[in-house]
Amino acid sequence: MTFREKSSSASARNAINGNGSSKSSSPVSKKPVWEYAPSPEAKDHIEIRSQYDLFIGGKWQKAKKYFATVNPATEEKLSEVASASKDDVNRAVLSAERAYNKVWSKTPAKERAKYIFRIARIMQEKAREFAVIETMDGGKPIKESKSVDVPLALAHFFYYAGWADKLKYAFPNQVFAPVGVVGQIIPWNFPLLMAAWKIAPALACGNTVVIKSAETTPLTLYKLAEVIQEAGLPDGVVNIISGAGDTGAAIVNHPKVKKIAFTGSTDVGKLIMRSIAGTDKKVTLELGGKAANIIFEDAPIDQAIEGIINGIYFNQGHVCCAGSRLFVQESIKNTVIKKLKHRLKSLRVGNPLDKNTDVGAINSKMQLKKITELVNSGIEEGCSIYQPECSLPERGYYFKPTFFTNVAQSNRIAQEEIFGPVLSVLTFRTPKEAIEKANNTQYGLSAGIWTDKGSKIFKMVGQLKAGVVWSNTYNRFNPASPFGGYKESGFGREGGLQGLKEYLNF
Numbered sequence: 001m002t003f004r005e006k007s008s009s010a011s012a013r014n015a016i017n018g019n020g021s022s023k024s025s026s027p028v029s030k031k032p033v034w035e036y037a038p039s040p041e042a043k044d045h046i047e048i049r050s051q052y053d054l055f056i057g058g059k060w061q062k063a064k065k066y067f068a069t070v071n072p073a074t075e076e077k078l079s080e081v082a083s084a085s086k087d088d089v090n091r092a093v094l095s096a097e098r099a100y101n102k103v104w105s106k107t108p109a110k111e112r113a114k115y116i117f118r119i120a121r122i123m124q125e126k127a128r129e130f131a132v133i134e135t136m137d138g139g140k141p142i143k144e145s146k147s148v149d150v151p152l153a154l155a156h157f158f159y160y161a162g163w164a165d166k167l168k169y170a171f172p173n174q175v176f177a178p179v180g181v182v183g184q185i186i187p188w189n190f191p192l193l194m195a196a197w198k199i200a201p202a203l204a205c206g207n208t209v210v211i212k213s214a215e216t217t218p219l220t221l222y223k224l225a226e227v228i229q230e231a232g233l234p235d236g237v238v239n240i241i242s243g244a245g246d247t248g249a250a251i252v253n254h255p256k257v258k259k260i261a262f263t264g265s266t267d268v269g270k271l272i273m274r275s276i277a278g279t280d281k282k283v284t285l286e287l288g289g290k291a292a293n294i295i296f297e298d299a300p301i302d303q304a305i306e307g308i309i310n311g312i313y314f315n316q317g318h319v320c321c322a323g324s325r326l327f328v329q330e331s332i333k334n335t336v337i338k339k340l341k342h343r344l345k346s347l348r349v350g351n352p353l354d355k356n357t358d359v360g361a362i363n364s365k366m367q368l369k370k371i372t373e374l375v376n377s378g379i380e381e382g383c384s385i386y387q388p389e390c391s392l393p394e395r396g397y398y399f400k401p402t403f404f405t406n407v408a409q410s411n412r413i414a415q416e417e418i419f420g421p422v423l424s425v426l427t428f429r430t431p432k433e434a435i436e437k438a439n440n441t442q443y444g445l446s447a448g449i450w451t452d453k454g455s456k457i458f459k460m461v462g463q464l465k466a467g468v469v470w471s472n473t474y475n476r477f478n479p480a481s482p483f484g485g486y487k488e489s490g491f492g493r494e495g496g497l498q499g500l501k502e503y504l505n506f
Helices: 010-017 086-102 109-125 127-138 142-163 191-204 219-231 245-253 266-276 301-317 330-345 365-380 431-438 454-461 496-501
Strands: 003-006 033-036 054-056 059-061 065-071 076-083 181-185 208-213 238-242 259-263 282-286 292-295 325-329 384-386 402-405 422-428 446-450 468-471
Touching (some): 054 086, 065 127, 109 191, 109 219, 127 219, 142 191, 181 191, 181 245, 191 208, 191 219, 191 259, 191 496, 245 266, 266 282, 301 330, 325 330, 330 402, 330 422, 365 422, 431 454
Parallel strands (some): 181 208, 208 238
Antiparallel strands (some): 003 033, 054 238
Protein backbone atom coordinates (compact mmCIF):
# COMPACT_ATOMS: atom_id res chain seq x y z
CA MET A 1 0.00 0.00 0.00
CA THR A 2 1.42 3.36 -1.01
CA PHE A 3 0.77 6.86 0.21
CA ARG A 4 1.45 10.25 -1.28
CA GLU A 5 1.91 13.68 0.26
CA LYS A 6 -0.78 16.25 -0.34
CA SER A 7 -0.05 19.99 -0.30
CA SER A 8 -0.92 21.52 3.02
CA SER A 9 -3.26 24.18 1.68
CA ALA A 10 -5.77 26.10 3.73
CA SER A 11 -8.54 23.85 2.47
CA ALA A 12 -6.61 20.77 3.56
CA ARG A 13 -6.09 22.23 7.04
CA ASN A 14 -9.78 23.12 7.24
CA ALA A 15 -10.72 19.58 6.26
CA ILE A 16 -8.65 18.28 9.17
CA ASN A 17 -10.34 20.72 11.54
CA GLY A 18 -13.63 19.47 10.17
CA ASN A 19 -15.45 22.78 10.55
CA GLY A 20 -14.81 24.49 7.24
CA SER A 21 -12.61 27.25 8.70
CA SER A 22 -9.16 27.54 10.21
CA LYS A 23 -9.03 27.58 13.99
CA SER A 24 -7.02 30.80 14.23
CA SER A 25 -5.68 33.57 12.05
CA SER A 26 -2.11 32.90 13.11
CA PRO A 27 0.21 31.27 10.58
CA VAL A 28 -0.08 27.51 10.48
CA SER A 29 3.07 25.50 10.00
CA LYS A 30 2.95 23.39 6.88
CA LYS A 31 2.64 19.76 7.83
CA PRO A 32 2.34 17.00 5.28
CA VAL A 33 -1.15 15.58 4.80
CA TRP A 34 -1.02 12.00 3.62
CA GLU A 35 -3.61 10.27 1.48
CA TYR A 36 -3.84 6.93 -0.30
CA ALA A 37 -2.31 6.76 -3.75
CA PRO A 38 -4.64 5.41 -6.44
CA SER A 39 -4.72 1.61 -6.57
CA PRO A 40 -7.07 0.73 -9.43
CA GLU A 41 -7.99 -2.85 -10.22
CA ALA A 42 -7.06 -3.77 -13.79
CA LYS A 43 -10.01 -4.32 -16.11
CA ASP A 44 -8.36 -4.50 -19.54
CA HIS A 45 -8.45 -8.30 -19.61
CA ILE A 46 -12.06 -8.62 -18.41
CA GLU A 47 -14.36 -9.84 -21.18
CA ILE A 48 -17.69 -8.06 -21.47
CA ARG A 49 -19.58 -8.76 -24.68
CA SER A 50 -20.95 -5.86 -26.68
CA GLN A 51 -24.34 -7.60 -26.68
CA TYR A 52 -25.96 -10.24 -24.47
CA ASP A 53 -28.85 -12.34 -25.78
CA LEU A 54 -31.27 -14.39 -23.69
CA PHE A 55 -29.97 -17.69 -22.30
CA ILE A 56 -32.80 -20.15 -22.96
CA GLY A 57 -32.54 -23.91 -23.35
CA GLY A 58 -28.79 -23.82 -22.94
CA LYS A 59 -28.36 -21.52 -25.95
CA TRP A 60 -28.13 -17.80 -26.62
CA GLN A 61 -31.32 -16.57 -28.26
CA LYS A 62 -32.07 -13.18 -29.81
CA ALA A 63 -34.72 -10.80 -28.48
CA LYS A 64 -36.67 -8.12 -30.31
CA LYS A 65 -35.58 -5.36 -27.94
CA TYR A 66 -32.30 -4.53 -26.21
CA PHE A 67 -31.36 -1.96 -23.58
CA ALA A 68 -28.07 -0.45 -22.46
CA THR A 69 -26.46 -1.25 -19.12
CA VAL A 70 -24.07 1.45 -17.90
CA ASN A 71 -21.26 1.80 -15.40
CA PRO A 72 -22.74 4.06 -12.67
CA ALA A 73 -19.27 5.28 -11.71
CA THR A 74 -18.55 6.69 -15.17
CA GLU A 75 -21.95 6.73 -16.96
CA GLU A 76 -20.31 4.79 -19.81
CA LYS A 77 -22.26 2.08 -21.63
CA LEU A 78 -20.94 -1.40 -20.91
CA SER A 79 -23.15 -3.53 -23.13
CA GLU A 80 -26.50 -3.99 -24.86
CA VAL A 81 -28.72 -6.51 -23.07
CA ALA A 82 -31.79 -8.39 -24.31
CA SER A 83 -35.18 -7.38 -22.93
CA ALA A 84 -37.38 -10.45 -22.72
CA SER A 85 -40.95 -10.18 -23.99
CA LYS A 86 -43.92 -12.22 -22.82
CA ASP A 87 -43.23 -14.69 -25.66
CA ASP A 88 -39.58 -14.95 -24.59
CA VAL A 89 -40.66 -15.71 -21.03
CA ASN A 90 -43.00 -18.40 -22.34
CA ARG A 91 -40.13 -19.99 -24.31
CA ALA A 92 -37.96 -19.96 -21.20
CA VAL A 93 -40.65 -21.54 -19.04
CA LEU A 94 -41.43 -24.24 -21.62
CA SER A 95 -37.71 -24.96 -21.88
CA ALA A 96 -37.50 -25.34 -18.10
CA GLU A 97 -40.57 -27.60 -18.09
CA ARG A 98 -39.08 -29.89 -20.77
CA ALA A 99 -35.78 -30.06 -18.91
CA TYR A 100 -37.61 -30.91 -15.68
CA ASN A 101 -39.80 -33.64 -17.17
CA LYS A 102 -37.22 -35.28 -19.42
CA VAL A 103 -33.90 -34.81 -17.63
CA TRP A 104 -33.56 -33.08 -14.28
CA SER A 105 -36.33 -34.85 -12.33
CA LYS A 106 -34.81 -38.17 -13.46
CA THR A 107 -31.20 -37.20 -12.66
CA PRO A 108 -29.93 -38.94 -9.50
CA ALA A 109 -29.40 -36.60 -6.59
CA LYS A 110 -25.68 -37.32 -6.39
CA GLU A 111 -25.35 -36.29 -10.06
CA ARG A 112 -27.22 -33.06 -9.41
CA ALA A 113 -24.74 -32.40 -6.63
CA LYS A 114 -21.84 -32.84 -9.04
CA TYR A 115 -23.25 -30.24 -11.42
CA ILE A 116 -23.78 -27.69 -8.64
CA PHE A 117 -20.30 -28.33 -7.29
CA ARG A 118 -18.84 -27.95 -10.78
CA ILE A 119 -20.54 -24.57 -11.17
CA ALA A 120 -19.01 -23.46 -7.87
CA ARG A 121 -15.52 -24.59 -8.87
CA ILE A 122 -15.62 -22.82 -12.24
CA MET A 123 -16.91 -19.66 -10.55
CA GLN A 124 -14.06 -19.96 -8.09
CA GLU A 125 -11.57 -20.02 -10.96
CA LYS A 126 -13.19 -16.92 -12.43
CA ALA A 127 -13.68 -15.15 -9.09
CA ARG A 128 -11.68 -12.06 -9.97
CA GLU A 129 -13.52 -11.64 -13.29
CA PHE A 130 -16.88 -11.89 -11.52
CA ALA A 131 -15.76 -9.32 -8.92
CA VAL A 132 -14.61 -6.75 -11.48
CA ILE A 133 -17.77 -7.07 -13.58
CA GLU A 134 -19.94 -6.84 -10.47
CA THR A 135 -18.20 -3.60 -9.51
CA MET A 136 -18.31 -2.11 -13.01
CA ASP A 137 -22.01 -2.88 -13.50
CA GLY A 138 -23.22 -2.11 -9.98
CA GLY A 139 -20.91 0.58 -8.59
CA LYS A 140 -19.90 -1.21 -5.39
CA PRO A 141 -16.26 -1.04 -4.21
CA ILE A 142 -14.05 -3.76 -5.65
CA LYS A 143 -12.88 -4.80 -2.18
CA GLU A 144 -16.51 -5.62 -1.29
CA SER A 145 -17.08 -7.56 -4.51
CA LYS A 146 -13.89 -9.53 -3.87
CA SER A 147 -14.35 -10.17 -0.16
CA VAL A 148 -18.15 -10.46 0.19
CA ASP A 149 -20.23 -10.91 -2.96
CA VAL A 150 -18.23 -13.49 -4.85
CA PRO A 151 -17.06 -15.60 -1.85
CA LEU A 152 -20.60 -15.75 -0.45
CA ALA A 153 -22.04 -16.71 -3.84
CA LEU A 154 -19.49 -19.53 -4.07
CA ALA A 155 -20.27 -20.63 -0.52
CA HIS A 156 -23.96 -21.02 -1.33
CA PHE A 157 -23.28 -23.23 -4.37
CA PHE A 158 -20.82 -25.36 -2.38
CA TYR A 159 -23.22 -25.60 0.58
CA TYR A 160 -26.24 -26.72 -1.44
CA ALA A 161 -24.16 -29.09 -3.56
CA GLY A 162 -23.57 -30.93 -0.30
CA TRP A 163 -27.28 -31.14 0.50
CA ALA A 164 -28.50 -32.36 -2.90
CA ASP A 165 -28.19 -36.09 -2.09
CA LYS A 166 -29.02 -35.76 1.62
CA LEU A 167 -32.54 -34.34 1.54
CA LYS A 168 -33.95 -37.39 3.30
CA TYR A 169 -31.72 -36.53 6.25
CA ALA A 170 -32.72 -32.87 6.12
CA PHE A 171 -36.41 -33.83 6.31
CA PRO A 172 -36.55 -37.28 7.95
CA ASN A 173 -39.72 -39.35 7.84
CA GLN A 174 -41.34 -36.95 5.37
CA VAL A 175 -42.49 -37.51 1.81
CA PHE A 176 -41.49 -34.67 -0.49
CA ALA A 177 -40.98 -33.85 -4.15
CA PRO A 178 -39.54 -30.97 -6.19
CA VAL A 179 -41.86 -28.10 -7.00
CA GLY A 180 -41.10 -28.15 -10.73
CA VAL A 181 -40.45 -24.94 -12.68
CA VAL A 182 -39.33 -22.09 -10.43
CA GLY A 183 -39.51 -18.40 -11.37
CA GLN A 184 -36.90 -16.22 -9.68
CA ILE A 185 -36.54 -12.43 -9.76
CA ILE A 186 -33.45 -10.80 -8.26
CA PRO A 187 -32.60 -7.18 -7.35
CA TRP A 188 -29.77 -4.88 -8.47
CA ASN A 189 -27.90 -4.51 -5.18
CA PHE A 190 -26.38 -8.04 -4.96
CA PRO A 191 -27.09 -9.62 -8.36
CA LEU A 192 -24.59 -12.49 -8.24
CA LEU A 193 -25.17 -13.31 -4.58
CA MET A 194 -28.97 -13.23 -4.93
CA ALA A 195 -28.72 -15.51 -7.96
CA ALA A 196 -26.68 -18.01 -5.91
CA TRP A 197 -29.15 -17.76 -3.00
CA LYS A 198 -31.94 -18.80 -5.34
CA ILE A 199 -30.47 -21.04 -8.03
CA ALA A 200 -28.38 -23.32 -5.77
CA PRO A 201 -31.17 -24.60 -3.45
CA ALA A 202 -33.62 -24.86 -6.36
CA LEU A 203 -31.27 -27.14 -8.28
CA ALA A 204 -30.35 -29.15 -5.20
CA CYS A 205 -34.02 -29.96 -4.66
CA GLY A 206 -34.48 -31.06 -8.27
CA ASN A 207 -36.24 -28.03 -9.73
CA THR A 208 -35.56 -26.17 -12.97
CA VAL A 209 -35.21 -22.39 -13.08
CA VAL A 210 -36.19 -19.27 -15.01
CA ILE A 211 -34.38 -16.33 -13.43
CA LYS A 212 -34.60 -12.63 -14.33
CA SER A 213 -31.92 -10.06 -13.55
CA ALA A 214 -32.55 -6.46 -12.59
CA GLU A 215 -32.39 -3.96 -15.46
CA THR A 216 -29.35 -2.09 -14.17
CA THR A 217 -27.17 -5.09 -13.22
CA PRO A 218 -27.57 -8.00 -15.66
CA LEU A 219 -23.93 -8.72 -16.49
CA THR A 220 -22.79 -11.10 -13.73
CA LEU A 221 -25.92 -13.19 -14.21
CA TYR A 222 -25.06 -13.59 -17.90
CA LYS A 223 -21.47 -14.37 -16.93
CA LEU A 224 -22.96 -17.09 -14.73
CA ALA A 225 -24.78 -18.39 -17.83
CA GLU A 226 -21.37 -18.88 -19.46
CA VAL A 227 -20.25 -20.85 -16.39
CA ILE A 228 -23.40 -23.00 -16.57
CA GLN A 229 -22.61 -23.80 -20.19
CA GLU A 230 -19.03 -24.68 -19.29
CA ALA A 231 -20.22 -26.90 -16.44
CA GLY A 232 -22.31 -28.94 -18.89
CA LEU A 233 -25.59 -28.48 -17.03
CA PRO A 234 -28.36 -30.08 -19.13
CA ASP A 235 -30.03 -27.62 -21.50
CA GLY A 236 -32.99 -25.78 -20.03
CA VAL A 237 -32.31 -26.55 -16.37
CA VAL A 238 -31.37 -22.90 -15.79
CA ASN A 239 -32.73 -20.20 -18.11
CA ILE A 240 -31.46 -16.64 -17.66
CA ILE A 241 -33.32 -13.61 -18.99
CA SER A 242 -33.46 -9.89 -18.35
CA GLY A 243 -35.97 -7.08 -18.66
CA ALA A 244 -38.16 -4.63 -16.78
CA GLY A 245 -41.27 -5.05 -14.65
CA ASP A 246 -43.35 -6.47 -17.50
CA THR A 247 -40.87 -9.33 -17.87
CA GLY A 248 -41.09 -10.10 -14.16
CA ALA A 249 -44.90 -9.99 -14.30
CA ALA A 250 -44.88 -12.49 -17.17
CA ILE A 251 -42.85 -14.90 -15.02
CA VAL A 252 -45.14 -14.45 -12.01
CA ASN A 253 -48.33 -14.95 -14.03
CA HIS A 254 -47.19 -17.89 -16.15
CA PRO A 255 -49.40 -20.90 -15.28
CA LYS A 256 -46.54 -23.41 -15.55
CA VAL A 257 -44.39 -21.62 -12.97
CA LYS A 258 -45.03 -23.39 -9.67
CA LYS A 259 -42.94 -21.28 -7.31
CA ILE A 260 -41.94 -17.60 -7.20
CA ALA A 261 -38.83 -16.41 -5.35
CA PHE A 262 -38.60 -12.63 -5.30
CA THR A 263 -36.17 -10.22 -3.70
CA GLY A 264 -36.98 -6.54 -4.14
CA SER A 265 -39.24 -3.74 -3.01
CA THR A 266 -42.25 -4.15 -0.75
CA ASP A 267 -44.54 -2.50 -3.32
CA VAL A 268 -43.66 -5.08 -5.98
CA GLY A 269 -43.99 -7.84 -3.39
CA LYS A 270 -47.57 -6.76 -2.77
CA LEU A 271 -48.28 -6.85 -6.51
CA ILE A 272 -46.94 -10.40 -6.68
CA MET A 273 -49.18 -11.49 -3.80
CA ARG A 274 -52.22 -10.06 -5.59
CA SER A 275 -51.22 -11.78 -8.83
CA ILE A 276 -50.87 -15.28 -7.36
CA ALA A 277 -53.91 -15.08 -5.08
CA GLY A 278 -56.16 -18.01 -5.85
CA THR A 279 -53.40 -20.10 -7.41
CA ASP A 280 -51.42 -23.02 -5.99
CA LYS A 281 -48.06 -21.30 -6.45
CA LYS A 282 -45.54 -21.30 -3.64
CA VAL A 283 -43.87 -17.97 -2.97
CA THR A 284 -40.94 -16.54 -1.06
CA LEU A 285 -40.69 -12.76 -0.66
CA GLU A 286 -37.64 -10.94 0.71
CA LEU A 287 -38.60 -7.27 0.67
CA GLY A 288 -37.59 -3.92 2.14
CA GLY A 289 -36.22 -3.06 5.56
CA LYS A 290 -35.58 -0.23 7.99
CA ALA A 291 -33.39 -1.97 10.50
CA ALA A 292 -32.67 -0.77 14.02
CA ASN A 293 -29.06 -0.82 15.20
CA ILE A 294 -29.21 -0.45 19.00
CA ILE A 295 -26.19 0.75 21.00
CA PHE A 296 -26.32 0.43 24.80
CA GLU A 297 -24.11 2.41 27.16
CA ASP A 298 -22.22 -0.75 28.17
CA ALA A 299 -21.35 -1.58 24.54
CA PRO A 300 -17.78 -1.71 23.21
CA ILE A 301 -18.15 1.68 21.56
CA ASP A 302 -15.21 1.59 19.14
CA GLN A 303 -16.31 -1.82 17.92
CA ALA A 304 -19.89 -0.55 17.66
CA ILE A 305 -18.77 2.41 15.53
CA GLU A 306 -17.31 -0.03 13.01
CA GLY A 307 -20.57 -1.97 13.15
CA ILE A 308 -22.52 1.21 12.44
CA ILE A 309 -20.29 2.01 9.45
CA ASN A 310 -20.58 -1.52 8.09
CA GLY A 311 -24.30 -1.56 8.79
CA ILE A 312 -25.22 1.50 6.72
CA TYR A 313 -22.36 2.48 4.39
CA PHE A 314 -21.53 -1.02 3.12
CA ASN A 315 -22.50 -1.19 -0.58
CA GLN A 316 -23.51 2.51 -0.44
CA GLY A 317 -26.43 1.56 1.79
CA HIS A 318 -27.95 -0.52 -1.03
CA VAL A 319 -28.77 -3.29 1.44
CA CYS A 320 -32.27 -4.38 2.43
CA CYS A 321 -31.07 -5.23 5.94
CA ALA A 322 -28.98 -2.03 6.33
CA GLY A 323 -28.87 -0.62 9.87
CA SER A 324 -30.40 2.67 8.73
CA ARG A 325 -31.90 3.60 12.12
CA LEU A 326 -29.31 4.00 14.87
CA PHE A 327 -30.69 3.96 18.41
CA VAL A 328 -28.15 5.25 20.93
CA GLN A 329 -28.65 5.24 24.71
CA GLU A 330 -28.78 8.89 25.78
CA SER A 331 -25.86 8.70 28.21
CA ILE A 332 -23.41 7.92 25.36
CA LYS A 333 -25.01 9.92 22.56
CA ASN A 334 -22.38 12.68 22.43
CA THR A 335 -19.51 10.18 22.49
CA VAL A 336 -21.01 8.08 19.71
CA ILE A 337 -21.76 11.12 17.52
CA LYS A 338 -18.22 12.46 18.00
CA LYS A 339 -16.63 9.14 17.09
CA LEU A 340 -19.01 8.65 14.17
CA LYS A 341 -18.09 12.03 12.69
CA HIS A 342 -14.41 11.22 13.05
CA ARG A 343 -14.89 7.85 11.34
CA LEU A 344 -16.88 9.33 8.44
CA LYS A 345 -14.00 11.69 7.68
CA SER A 346 -11.79 8.68 6.97
CA LEU A 347 -14.19 7.04 4.50
CA ARG A 348 -12.89 7.26 0.95
CA VAL A 349 -15.57 7.97 -1.66
CA GLY A 350 -14.77 7.54 -5.34
CA ASN A 351 -13.81 5.12 -8.08
CA PRO A 352 -15.26 1.71 -7.14
CA LEU A 353 -12.44 -0.09 -8.95
CA ASP A 354 -9.87 1.56 -6.67
CA LYS A 355 -8.96 -0.94 -3.95
CA ASN A 356 -8.81 1.92 -1.39
CA THR A 357 -12.41 3.05 -1.99
CA ASP A 358 -14.87 2.56 0.88
CA VAL A 359 -18.02 4.05 -0.67
CA GLY A 360 -18.57 3.62 -4.40
CA ALA A 361 -21.17 4.86 -6.86
CA ILE A 362 -24.93 4.90 -6.40
CA ASN A 363 -26.37 2.18 -8.63
CA SER A 364 -28.40 4.40 -10.96
CA LYS A 365 -29.47 7.96 -11.67
CA MET A 366 -33.00 7.09 -10.57
CA GLN A 367 -31.79 5.77 -7.21
CA LEU A 368 -29.60 8.85 -6.68
CA LYS A 369 -32.65 11.03 -7.28
CA LYS A 370 -34.64 9.08 -4.68
CA ILE A 371 -31.86 9.36 -2.08
CA THR A 372 -31.50 13.10 -2.70
CA GLU A 373 -35.24 13.65 -2.39
CA LEU A 374 -35.46 11.84 0.96
CA VAL A 375 -32.38 13.61 2.35
CA ASN A 376 -33.91 16.96 1.39
CA SER A 377 -37.10 15.94 3.20
CA GLY A 378 -35.04 15.33 6.35
CA ILE A 379 -33.57 18.82 6.13
CA GLU A 380 -37.00 20.37 5.50
CA GLU A 381 -38.46 18.53 8.52
CA GLY A 382 -35.82 20.07 10.80
CA CYS A 383 -33.35 17.23 11.23
CA SER A 384 -29.65 18.09 11.55
CA ILE A 385 -27.49 16.75 8.72
CA TYR A 386 -23.81 15.82 8.82
CA GLN A 387 -21.68 15.02 5.80
CA PRO A 388 -17.88 14.83 5.80
CA GLU A 389 -15.87 17.12 3.58
CA CYS A 390 -14.92 15.12 0.52
CA SER A 391 -14.79 15.68 -3.20
CA LEU A 392 -16.94 13.55 -5.47
CA PRO A 393 -15.98 12.50 -9.00
CA GLU A 394 -17.27 14.82 -11.71
CA ARG A 395 -18.91 11.97 -13.62
CA GLY A 396 -21.02 9.18 -12.24
CA TYR A 397 -23.68 8.87 -9.56
CA TYR A 398 -22.26 9.59 -6.12
CA PHE A 399 -23.61 10.65 -2.74
CA LYS A 400 -21.65 11.56 0.38
CA PRO A 401 -22.01 9.29 3.42
CA THR A 402 -24.58 11.09 5.55
CA PHE A 403 -26.19 10.92 8.95
CA PHE A 404 -28.97 12.89 10.63
CA THR A 405 -29.42 13.79 14.29
CA ASN A 406 -32.46 15.35 16.01
CA VAL A 407 -34.61 12.81 14.16
CA ALA A 408 -38.17 12.12 15.24
CA GLN A 409 -39.93 8.79 14.80
CA SER A 410 -42.41 10.47 12.46
CA ASN A 411 -39.82 11.88 10.05
CA ARG A 412 -39.77 10.34 6.60
CA ILE A 413 -36.08 9.47 6.90
CA ALA A 414 -36.91 7.39 10.00
CA GLN A 415 -39.83 5.59 8.36
CA GLU A 416 -39.10 5.14 4.65
CA GLU A 417 -36.43 2.91 3.18
CA ILE A 418 -33.84 5.25 1.62
CA PHE A 419 -31.61 2.49 0.22
CA GLY A 420 -28.59 4.77 0.26
CA PRO A 421 -25.69 5.84 2.52
CA VAL A 422 -27.95 7.76 4.92
CA LEU A 423 -28.28 7.06 8.66
CA SER A 424 -30.91 8.38 11.08
CA VAL A 425 -29.73 8.73 14.70
CA LEU A 426 -32.33 8.50 17.47
CA THR A 427 -31.99 8.04 21.24
CA PHE A 428 -33.54 5.94 24.00
CA ARG A 429 -33.27 5.69 27.79
CA THR A 430 -34.32 2.14 28.69
CA PRO A 431 -34.35 -1.26 26.94
CA LYS A 432 -38.15 -1.16 26.88
CA GLU A 433 -38.10 2.17 25.05
CA ALA A 434 -35.49 0.83 22.60
CA ILE A 435 -37.71 -2.15 21.77
CA GLU A 436 -40.81 0.01 21.31
CA LYS A 437 -39.00 2.41 18.99
CA ALA A 438 -37.21 -0.34 17.06
CA ASN A 439 -40.50 -2.15 16.40
CA ASN A 440 -42.27 1.06 15.39
CA THR A 441 -41.94 0.38 11.66
CA GLN A 442 -43.79 -1.47 8.94
CA TYR A 443 -40.66 -3.52 8.29
CA GLY A 444 -39.12 -6.43 10.16
CA LEU A 445 -36.12 -7.77 8.30
CA SER A 446 -33.13 -7.29 10.61
CA ALA A 447 -31.71 -5.58 13.69
CA GLY A 448 -28.46 -5.17 15.62
CA ILE A 449 -27.72 -5.07 19.36
CA TRP A 450 -24.51 -3.81 20.97
CA THR A 451 -23.93 -4.57 24.66
CA ASP A 452 -21.54 -6.61 26.82
CA LYS A 453 -24.47 -8.24 28.70
CA GLY A 454 -25.49 -11.59 27.24
CA SER A 455 -28.74 -11.64 29.22
CA LYS A 456 -29.70 -8.27 27.74
CA ILE A 457 -29.06 -9.58 24.22
CA PHE A 458 -31.31 -12.61 24.74
CA LYS A 459 -34.06 -10.51 26.27
CA MET A 460 -33.96 -8.03 23.38
CA VAL A 461 -33.86 -10.74 20.71
CA GLY A 462 -37.05 -12.27 22.05
CA GLN A 463 -38.93 -8.99 21.69
CA LEU A 464 -37.57 -7.51 18.47
CA LYS A 465 -39.82 -8.12 15.47
CA ALA A 466 -37.05 -8.90 13.03
CA GLY A 467 -36.11 -11.99 11.05
CA VAL A 468 -32.37 -11.64 11.67
CA VAL A 469 -30.75 -10.10 14.76
CA TRP A 470 -27.00 -9.61 15.03
CA SER A 471 -25.31 -9.13 18.40
CA ASN A 472 -22.07 -7.12 18.62
CA THR A 473 -21.64 -7.40 14.85
CA TYR A 474 -23.58 -6.54 11.72
CA ASN A 475 -24.07 -7.80 8.16
CA ARG A 476 -22.64 -11.26 8.78
CA PHE A 477 -23.97 -13.99 6.49
CA ASN A 478 -23.54 -17.73 6.21
CA PRO A 479 -25.20 -20.11 3.73
CA ALA A 480 -26.16 -22.43 6.61
CA SER A 481 -28.11 -19.65 8.34
CA PRO A 482 -31.66 -18.76 7.21
CA PHE A 483 -32.44 -15.19 6.18
CA GLY A 484 -35.84 -13.52 5.86
CA GLY A 485 -38.27 -11.10 7.43
CA TYR A 486 -41.57 -10.38 9.13
CA LYS A 487 -44.35 -7.88 8.46
CA GLU A 488 -43.81 -5.93 5.21
CA SER A 489 -40.28 -7.29 4.90
CA GLY A 490 -41.77 -10.47 3.46
CA PHE A 491 -41.93 -14.12 4.46
CA GLY A 492 -40.18 -17.39 3.77
CA ARG A 493 -36.48 -18.02 4.28
CA GLU A 494 -33.41 -18.30 2.10
CA GLY A 495 -30.32 -20.12 3.29
CA GLY A 496 -29.93 -23.16 5.54
CA LEU A 497 -32.36 -26.06 5.68
CA GLN A 498 -35.22 -23.57 5.69
CA GLY A 499 -34.09 -22.40 2.25
CA LEU A 500 -34.27 -25.97 0.94
CA LYS A 501 -37.77 -26.45 2.28
CA GLU A 502 -39.07 -23.55 0.17
CA TYR A 503 -38.28 -25.52 -3.00
CA LEU A 504 -40.07 -28.76 -2.06
CA ASN A 505 -43.67 -29.91 -1.87
CA PHE A 506 -44.54 -32.05 1.17
